[in-house]
Amino acid sequence: MLGAIEAGGTKFVCAIATEDGTIIEKVQIPTEIPDTTIPKVLEFFQDQRISALGIGSFGPLDVHPDSETYGFITSTPKPGWINFPFVKTMKEKLQVPVAFDTDVNAAVWGEFHAGAGKNLNSCLYITVGTGIGAGAVAERKLIHGWSHPEMGHISLRRHSDDHFPGVCPYHRDCLEGLAAGPAIEKRWGQKGDALPVDHPAWEMEAHYLAQALMQYVLILSPEKIIMGGGVMKQRHLFPLIRSKVEQLAGNFLTLPAMDTFIVPPALKDDSGAMGAILMAQQINSGN
Amino acid sequence: MLGAIEAGGTKFVCAIATEDGTIIEKVQIPTEIPDTTIPKVLEFFQDQRISALGIGSFGPLDVHPDSETYGFITSTPKPGWINFPFVKTMKEKLQVPVAFDTDVNAAVWGEFHAGAGKNLNSCLYITVGTGIGAGAVAERKLIHGWSHPEMGHISLRRHSDDHFPGVCPYHRDCLEGLAAGPAIEKRWGQKGDALPVDHPAWEMEAHYLAQALMQYVLILSPEKIIMGGGVMKQRHLFPLIRSKVEQLAGNFLTLPAMDTFIVPPALKDDSGAMGAILMAQQINSGN
Numbered sequence: 001m002l003g004a005i006e007a008g009g010t011k012f013v014c015a016i017a018t019e020d021g022t023i024i025e026k027v028q029i030p031t032e033i034p035d036t037t038i039p040k041v042l043e044f045f046q047d048q049r050i051s052a053l054g055i056g057s058f059g060p061l062d063v064h065p066d067s068e069t070y071g072f073i074t075s076t077p078k079p080g081w082i083n084f085p086f087v088k089t090m091k092e093k094l095q096v097p098v099a100f101d102t103d104v105n106a107a108v109w110g111e112f113h114a115g116a117g118k119n120l121n122s123c124l125y126i127t128v129g130t131g132i133g134a135g136a137v138a139e140r141k142l143i144h145g146w147s148h149p150e151m152g153h154i155s156l157r158r159h160s161d162d163h164f165p166g167v168c169p170y171h172r173d174c175l176e177g178l179a180a181g182p183a184i185e186k187r188w189g190q191k192g193d194a195l196p197v198d199h200p201a202w203e204m205e206a207h208y209l210a211q212a213l214m215q216y217v218l219i220l221s222p223e224k225i226i227m228g229g230g231v232m233k234q235r236h237l238f239p240l241i242r243s244k245v246e247q248l249a250g251n252f253l254t255l256p257a258m259d260t261f262i263v264p265p266a267l268k269d270d271s272g273a274m275g276a277i278l279m280a281q282q283i284n285s286g287n
Numbered sequence: 288m289l290g291a292i293e294a295g296g297t298k299f300v301c302a303i304a305t306e307d308g309t310i311i312e313k314v315q316i317p318t319e320i321p322d323t324t325i326p327k328v329l330e331f332f333q334d335q336r337i338s339a340l341g342i343g344s345f346g347p348l349d350v351h352p353d354s355e356t357y358g359f360i361t362s363t364p365k366p367g368w369i370n371f372p373f374v375k376t377m378k379e380k381l382q383v384p385v386a387f388d389t390d391v392n393a394a395v396w397g398e399f400h401a402g403a404g405k406n407l408n409s410c411l412y413i414t415v416g417t418g419i420g421a422g423a424v425a426e427r428k429l430i431h432g433w434s435h436p437e438m439g440h441i442s443l444r445r446h447s448d449d450h451f452p453g454v455c456p457y458h459r460d461c462l463e464g465l466a467a468g469p470a471i472e473k474r475w476g477q478k479g480d481a482l483p484v485d486h487p488a489w490e491m492e493a494h495y496l497a498q499a500l501m502q503y504v505l506i507l508s509p510e511k512i513i514m515g516g517g518v519m520k521q522r523h524l525f526p527l528i529r530s531k532v533e534q535l536a537g538n539f540l541t542l543p544a545m546d547t548f549i550v551p552p553a554l555k556d557d558s559g560a561m562g563a564i565l566m567a568q569q570i571n572s573g574n
């Protein structure tokens with residue numbers, strides 16, 4: 001058996017899969033402080049005889065194998081989780097090898113191998129939820145370098161009608177600060193799921209997301225872009241974003257047909273859990 | 288012997304190296320129309336008995352091995368070069384296998400293997416000259432996807448003192464349109480090399496370049512950024528850019544020490560030629 005944790009800001013999804021990667025059990029545990037959440041997570045796995053564990057976690061994380069704080073959640077504003085030694089804790093308690101990456105890297109890895117990115121060499125997964133983050137595969141590998149990317153915090157040009165200051169605690173009006181769920185809620189006085197389809201919020205949202213996708217395209221040139229997270233449940237955003245990306249590409253860039261280029265996750269809400277399972281599988285197979 | 292071409296907007300650099308990658312001969316041929324330039328290039332290589340040729344070229348290019356127009360320069364505004372079948376021409380005339388990529392991908396490949404990026408897993412090379420372009424290595428591989436990146440054309444927030452419209456024929460005020468050599472010349476009425484070190488041009492230039500580097504860092508997280516091209520001969524730009532990048536990183540990102548993070552090319556003007564030689568070498572060794 002293989003284990004997976006998708007550690008999110010609001011909930012932990014814990015999953016068990018067979019060695020071939022089929023998820024057979026899944027539970028959700030609320031993200032509270034580590035002392036409350038982690039014992040429940042451990043309890044779930046302790047009966048299961050897993051041979052390896054994959055973790056996709058909210059960050060920022062230390063993903064540098066040589067670092068002393070490898071496997072830690074580092075500077076998160078989330079109370080209790082700062083400097084939490086995630087890998088070490090799991091390794092000690094479960095006595096299995098652990099693979100560790102960001103939630104969005106796990107999600108793109110899942111979609112790349114078993115979802116919308118199958119049979120490609122590259123793709124990008126972006127989540128638009130409580131925060132915004134993205135992970136990318138290029139040349140069949142997850143992109144890391146000095147650290148993991150922080151694609152949700154790029155700066156953008158403002159929409160001419162937008163005077164909202166933004167809510168990112170670090171940058172105020174970066175992509176996340178202008179376009180994640182909490183920004184929508186604060187700017188318009190109600191949550192995204194309560195705003196009607198013809199509300200100006202959506203044209204503005206598409207403006208920011210299309211602009212961000214264009215930066216990713218210019219820098220990474222992915223073959224496909226997969227958009228997930230709570231806000232993207234608003235399916236009418238997809239045609240809006242596609243048409244704005246097409247407009248931005250103009251006659252400068254030739255892109256794949258938009259309907260196949262910018263798509264929802266094929267694995268629905270399981271992209272991250274599946275990616276973490278695959279990471280666990282790859283430990284076992286020695287990659 | 289191995290051959291290399293670094294095809295630039297103003298000149299072709301053609302080089303010959305030994306099988307172990309030591310450059311032993313190098314010539315420059317002006318970039319005119321193909322009918323003028325290519326025969327001179329062929330003449331240089333025809334006497335040399337090369338076993339493989341690497342090309343790093345100005346673009347945009349078709350770098351998709353499966354494409355019918357693989358190896359073409361595609362939509363360049365440069366007269367005569369649109370749809371030039373670069374790989375096909377060289378293969379037919381020289382009867383050797385040919386590796387083909389963008390000028391900046393060749394440059395980053397050269398620096399990664401033999402220059403400032405040696406012993407890393409990732410790095411980025413940006414040239415600031417007649418145009419702006421960048422290539423990146425992540426996980427020891429050159430990044431491609433749907434096509435090659437076009438990092439010089441990202442959009443930026445304007446400097447508050449800048450009312451120059453920009454000169455990019457596609458986007459007007461993208462990075463290249465605001466910060467490449469011709470933009471400096473047009474904005475200030477004289478070429479960059481004539482502007483004194485304390486001219487406000489340089490603070491503005493650093494503002495745009497630092498902003499661009501921060502987008503690259505957030506999206507790719509390279510371990511090192513190598514800055515080349517004519518404009519970067521202004522060495523005083525390095526400290527200006529480093530301090531602005533540090534400011535933008537703030538307490539959100541921890542980056543490597545700036546003096547080692549943002550650096551000039553170790554191979555001086557040979558980054559591209561060396562990268563093209565290595566590409567030729569890799570054909571021979573079957574990678």
Ligand SMILES: Nc1ncnc2c1ncn2[C@@H]1O[C@H](COP(=O)(O)OP(=O)(O)O)[C@@H](O)[C@H]1O
Pocket residue numbers: 008009010011128129130131180181182185191192193194228229230231232233234
């Ligand atoms: N159907 C919806 N339409 C618009 N916004 C939504 C919808 N569902 C959730 N959201 C917003 O998305 C955010 C939650 O994102 P989600 O991806 O569900 O969780 P998380 O990012 O915490 O893992 C909240 O700000 C919420 O208001």
Ligand SMILES: Nc1ncnc2c1ncn2[C@@H]1O[C@H](COP(=O)(O)OP(=O)(O)O)[C@@H](O)[C@H]1O
Pocket residue numbers: 295296297298415416417418467468469472478479480481515516517518519520521
């Ligand atoms: N020392 C310098 N200082 C500032 N700008 C320079 C300098 N040398 C060249 N440039 C500018 O850089 C551009 C040429 O870039 P370069 O990298 O030399 O060639 P190319 O990009 O055509 O291969 C021109 O716009 C030129 O004005």
Ligand SMILES: [Zn+2]
Pocket residue numbers: 152153168169170171172174175176177
């Ligand atoms: Zn931010």
Ligand SMILES: [Zn+2]
Pocket residue numbers: 439440455456457458459461462463464
């Ligand atoms: Zn442009």
